[in-house]
Amino acid sequence: METFESLVQAEFTPKNTYLNTASNGLLPARTVTALHEAVRLRAEGRSMDPLFDDVETTRAAFARLAGVPVGRVAAGVSVAAHTGVIAASLPAGAEVLTAEDDFTSVLNPFHVRGDLKVRAVPLERIAEAVRPGTALVAVSAAQSADGRIVDLPALRDAAREHGARTYIDFSQAAGWLPMDASAYDFTTATCYKWLLGPHGAAFLVVPEDFGGLTPVLGGWVAGENPWDSCYGPVTELAHSARRFDLTPALFSYAGLRRSLELIEELGVDAVRAHDLALADRFRAGLSQLGHEPVPAPGSAIVSVPGLGHRAPELARADIQVSNRAGNLRASFHLYNTPTDVDRLLDVLSD
Structure with a gap:
């Protein structure tokens, strides 16, 4: 029987101490193989139908991870594009509540509308800042800069x-x-981060009734019968969230299919336990060195104020982290080990 460790070891062979999943996740071996196969299929002039099948298989896998029916899931290429569709649906003057310094892709499409009231508050106050007249609250579940996790139940209520x-x-x-x-x-x-896929794939989950969204970016793939929707206006939009699809980056989805397969095999709960154990080990080690990270309990991302300038030094030591606004950001995922954490602490102690 394969264990968590044996599955991971079979898929990943990092050549350095890679602690930067919050920027880019590593590609599993099975994903690399799938990418090569997809490229070869096109290079040899064979049918691309299997790659379109990969999009649907991947959509279904994401729906399972998200806990929703597959009919609520749209496939796209970026968060910014999905945010743009939501921003386009709001009436002029609508209030959008956001968190200060959240990631730009979650925010900017609301700002560039020019006729929305975008209000930003500290993350820890976002639930209490919802008020009568707030049309939409837009926020990252975990903050890119420092890993802080929003109180989602309080925000929902x-x-x-x-x-x-x-x-x-x-x-x-x-x-x-x-x-x-x-x-x-x-x-x-x-x-392309914690889900370990290539760049160029993203998902949007919408309500069963589509939540008032209009598929303003929709092309031929937004049709109920895409291959009958290639010329002229789409006469019948997809009856599911697929009406919000963007033309897929087929190679990306071919690889992502195998990445999500691995996540499902390992199980999110097991991945979470692994990641948080490493993050907590790093936090404990930082305390011994006299450093205090940004408080982000329960997060796999650890951000340390004042140490961002050491990222180039760490890179020279083959340790990959990020410098975010002067903070050193380390992010821990399934291919990391306690040895990786200890090596980072050893260099920081010098």
């Missing part, structure tokens, strides 16, 4: 109390933090 819709970006959480997309109006996630 506050939004319901005031009749506001919710838009949650799980890009820094999906894969290690359990998702329940059914609890929110809209959710999204890009898949």
